[in-house]
Amino acid sequence: MSRRGNRHARWRRIAAAVAVLVMAGASSACSTRSDEWGDSQYAIAGGGSNGVYYAYGAEVARELSGSLGVRVEVAETAGSVDNLLRVSSGEALLGFAQGDAAADAVAGAGAFDEALPVRAVARLYDxxxxxxxxxxxxxxxxxxxxxxxxxxxxxxxxxxxxxxxxxxxxxxxxxxxxxxxxxxxxxxxxxxxxxxxxxxxxxxxxxxxxxxxxxxxxxxxxxxxxxxxxxxxxxxxxxxxxxxxxxxxxxxxxxxxxxxxxNYLVTSSDTPDGIVRDVLTSLFDGRTDIAQRVPVASLLDRRQAIFTGPVDLHPGAIEYYRDQRD
CATH class of the missing domain: 3.40.190.10 (Periplasmic binding protein-like II)
Known part of the structure; x- marks a missing residue:
């Protein structure tokens, strides 16, 4: 074999090795996610396309898809009340909601005829x-x-x-x-x-x-x-x-x-704990990258994220925040 042929063969072996490492890394990243995700496609209720909800939701969907290998997309909605209804019905996994609307939702007041089974994942920003x-x-x-x-x-x-x-x-x-x-x-x-x-x-x-x-x-x-x-x-x-x-x-x-x-990120009370923990891990790990495109994401803070009253934190969120204190 010629010197050129040897060089090409060597580069092919290096490229193949790199590909294996990349695939192994991707597999490792996805393998850390909870088994509770399954193969479903998920939605984030994100408000109108010109608003911060939608932009933030699109970035969270991208982060979850990239870090966990799950299928997540942002959905255009009418806003907080619509988002809370979608989350409570299971139409959306996550949603953004104003604190006042979320308070009405769990109390069955205002725009809500009955109390909705929603829980908070994090307080995001004002x-x-x-x-x-x-x-x-x-x-x-x-x-x-x-x-x-x-x-x-x-x-x-x-x-x-x-x-x-x-x-x-x-x-x-x-x-x-x-x-x-x-x-x-x-x-x-x-x-x-x-x-x-x-x-x-x-x-x-x-x-x-x-x-x-x-x-x-x-x-x-x-x-x-x-x-x-x-x-x-x-x-x-x-x-x-x-x-x-x-x-x-x-x-x-x-x-x-x-x-x-x-403003809160909310989910259904029925959402598995493992999924909520994965969401929060990806959300905080990707915060700096998300903030480059959605500046308010830089305001996410673990010390403030737990203050979601009167909307209770989801049990999976409580586990996540407790683990972060250890």
Whole structure:
């Protein structure tokens, strides 16, 4: 055999050895997952395609698929209420939900006719109430929304829940508002085309769709006063806290008061413990990589993730967090 032939043969042997090592590594990674996964395909209920839920869900699905070798996809949904219903019915393995909507779900209150069998996997980050109008709008506070065409969020969304509570606290008659019940994507398009006067949104900051809107259509955020936040907490689940949108966000010239609500990753009470432990292992191990594409993922913290009341942690999540303390 020629020298060239020997060299090619040697490289083929090296390539074959590398392939074996890669396959062995992949097999080892997948073999660490719980047997409870089986061969099913799973969904993560992720909200509208322009929101943080969907982006975060897509990254979690990618991480689970890559690290565990399971089939997971993100599903576009109406938001928190829809996500909680999908998780409780088994249509989705995981879902994102606002803390207020999740509290209603386990209590069988608000949008839920009965208590749902959902449990928390982790507290992820806080979401912020956005009341978005065009920069040249004459709307300066929530009271000015009366008589306007304003989307209060899609049906079965957490946005709809919190919008109704904020307007009630500000003593605005919801019946006086023409509400087309649009999701975030449709709300952005409608505001851009002057089809609506404003819209409500609840999400992490920056919310990608609103950030993109602000690049082409100057917008303002209507302030949500602290006294209203206090009133909402008194009347409902005490799930909210006063907060602010920082200067520079969405092109803002000054900070704007609003309220924040925690966001949870939830699952059904029937989800096997091993699957929940695997989800959390992948979620925390992949946090830095996920945060490169979804900045709010950097806020995930093991010390804070356990505070999901009044939604109980799933037993598999309790086991995971206890193991991490050892």
């Amino acid at each position: 979401e912020y109430l956005h009341v978005v109008v065009r920069a040249d709008s004459d709307i300066v506070d929530l009271g000015d929304l009366a008589g306007k065409t304003v989307s209060l969020g899609a049906e079965n969304s957490g946005v709809n829940v919190i919008a109704a509570r904020a307007l009630d606290a500000a003593e605005v008659d919801i019946a006086s508002i023409a509400d087309p019940q649009l999701d975030l994507s449709a709300s952005i398009s409608a505001l851009e085309g002057s089809g609506i006067d404003g819209f409500f949104w609840v999400g992490g900051i920056p919310t990608p769709g609103i950030a993109e809107l602000a690049k082409t259509t100057p917008v303002r955020l209507v302030p949500v006063e602290q006294t209203w936040v206090t009133a909402i907490n008194t009347r409902y689940s005490d799930a909210y806290r006063p907060s602010d949108f920082p200067v520079g966000l969405y092109g803002l010239d000054e900070s704007v008061p609003t309220m924040a609500v925690p």
